[in-house]
Amino acid sequence: MSKLTATMKHEFLEMLPPTIFFFVILHIVAIIRSLMTHGTGITLPTSASVTIAALVLGKSVLLANLLPFVNRFPEKPLIWNAGWRTLIYTVVALFVHYLEHLYDYWKEAPNLLAANHQLFAELNWAHFWAIQILLVTLIANYCMVAELARVIGRDRLKRMFFGPSGAQPTKSVAG
Numbered sequence: 001m002s003k004l005t006a007t008m009k010h011e012f013l014e015m016l017p018p019t020i021f022f023f024v025i026l027h028i029v030a031i032i033r034s035l036m037t038h039g040t041g042i043t044l045p046t047s048a049s050v051t052i053a054a055l056v057l058g059k060s061v062l063l064a065n066l067l068p069f070v071n072r073f074p075e076k077p078l079i080w081n082a083g084w085r086t087l088i089y090t091v092v093a094l095f096v097h098y099l100e101h102l103y104d105y106w107k108e109a110p111n112l113l114a115a116n117h118q119l120f121a122e123l124n125w126a127h128f129w130a131i132q133i134l135l136v137t138l139i140a141n142y143c144m145v146a147e148l149a150r151v152i153g154r155d156r157l158k159r160m161f162f163g164p165s166g167a168q169p170t171k172s173v174a175g
Contacts, residue, residue, distance in 0.1 A: 011062065018142070019058025025138040026050045026057075029131055036127055053096060060092050078147045085143040086136070093135045101128070 030050050064070055070088065073080035102112075102119055109115035149157045159165075 014065075015058045015062045017146075018061035019054055021142050022057040022061075023051060023054035025135070025142075026054050028138075029134060032134065033127070033131060036130070037124075049100075053100070057089075057092065057096065061089065064088055064092070078144070078151060081150075082140070082143040082147045085146070086140045089139045089143065090136050093139060094132060097128070097132060097135065 027047070027050055030047075064085075070085060071081060072084050101123060102115055105119045105122075106112060106115035109118055145157075152160075
């Protein structure tokens, strides 16, 4: 295997867990938004746009993890790095969430500035912040599990959750 192929495979495998995670949680968020806005006539993102957002966020996590300040507190308890990463990923998610709404308004507005003004005037801020709170909670869970995996190793974490691969389930004897 060439070095380029090996690098691409490594990056793909590194990007896969956060992408799958964001794919699932962004679909959960889309379903919640759909339920919250049912009957209001508000257009919601399609599964394709949610998938693209998950790919963007998955790649963003991969790129953010390369930054030297992401693992800022390696010698402190795990909550420090988990909290720090949650903050970084939340800022990215907030920005993507904002851009998603801005795009919806931009389709109708004559320019970006007018779309931004209309967004701030008409957006249901309670819904926006409710979704953001949900995203922060889910991102925090992701960061805690990612920090745990970083410290104890992915393979060990997988074994802890799913058991050793290829292992036969043990039969329990009721006494």
